[in-house]
């Protein structure tokens with residue numbers, strides 16, 4: 001998967017037709033971001049990170065281009081499950097980037113979000129973008145430098161939230177098991193068993209081990225038959241907030257092949 005640098009490409013920007021001519025196809029034809037951008041996510045990231053104008057409106061989505069930062073990183077994603085657990089594995093070669101340490105504790109953070117099987121509007125097309133708004137900290141219309149991700153009309157009881165798991169590389173840092181509803185919570189979950197990362201040669205390898213059962217607050221249950229929408233992000237090089245690389249929206253299901261959907265991953269035993 002190509003993880004791209006999104007700059008300030010918020011949900012509001014990607015869903016505004018004057019900025020992004022694809023909006024009618026997203027809304028009427030239910031086209032997923034990945035359907036159009038799996039091939040060019042790297043080019044989009046390269047343009048945005050350099051502060052070049054993009055979209056039909058020729059918007060500059062990165063007003064402060066980080067010096068030397070690459071526009072994308074290719075990541076190998078794998079997943080498998082057994083009777084009670086699901087495993088996710090991410091592998092990539094870290095690019096040499098930047099000299100600023102926005103998060104001096106953590107060289108790397110890897111965060112994955114997934115919905116409850118079609119429970120978050122739009123996430124079957126846009127993955128994490130359902131949580132990414134222009135009024136968040138470091139975004140275009142930020143007013144509050146503490147404001148983090150949220151979902152409009154979120155509801156924990158009916159599953160309208162994204163489950164969130166995070167690995168942090170800093171010494172003594174613990175994995176986070178939270179969720180994104182009206183706000184982003186970094187705790188409450190009980191389903192994440194392990195989140196581990198290590199450098200193997202010139203690669204980073206991060207793995208999550210999670211109960212299929214939803215055990216805590218903001219934990220979705222993962223059951224056969226459903227299709228879960230997910231996305232993930234990597235904060236590389238001691239960075240934070242929006243200065244990350246993000247995946248387009250993907251989907252997974254347990255032992256269920258859907259060959260016609262390109263951005264779908266069949267998780268087998």
Ligand code: HEC
Pocket residue numbers: 009014019020021022025026031032033034035036037043044047053054055056057125126129
């Ligand atoms: C139907 C195809 C299609 C879909 C679906 C689509 N896009 Fe686009 N996107 C385009 C095209 C074409 C452009 C080029 C500029 C334009 O016409 O707006 C573009 C431009 C962009 C850009 C600016 C980069 C550039 O090179 O101009 C971003 C960022 C972007 N899309 C993100 C997204 C995200 C996120 C989603 C999912 C919510 C998405 N797109 C869904 C077709 C699509």
